[in-house]
Amino acid sequence: MKNYSKQREEILAIVQEMYNHPTAEEIYFLTKQKDPSVSRSTVYRNLGLLVRKGILLQIAISNGPDRYDYIVSRKKHGHVICKNCGKVCDFCYDVELEKLKDSIEKQTKMEVSDCEMMVKGICNSCKELEENLKRRLKNLRKERY
DSSP states (O other), X not given: OOSOOHHHHHHHHHHHHOSSOOBHHHHHHHHHHHOTTOOHHHHHHHHHHHHHTTSEEXXXXXXXXXXXXXXXXXXXXXXXXXXXXOOEEEEEOXXXXXXXXXXXXXXXXXXXXXXXXXEEEOOHHHHHHHHHHHHHHHHHHHHHO
């Protein structure tokens, strides 16, 4: 990468070591622990650069802050995102995205520039929370009548 930066190297190392798809704020906090002189804007600027260079993937979360994933030299994988809490998990797949891309281009007459596998659902923690709330509401209704 042009214009070597120790801080950029540290930011990248933090994301590479983490498998929980950290937010920019989490990355900033961890970077700040290692280098107290680093600023929030430096972290955000370097994250943007690493995304533009194709080294990191920025995962947009509709109900929370974006998350980051190191995409160089990892197995072909996609992301499943909890619609409630924004938790992101990796999964491996055998689908040939190039074939999917070709199919999309034929159907839509659009040139596809990027193709990523992203699935949305509800994680076990949120599912359990919903089930507990439903049980409590059911019990409250029974108590009223």
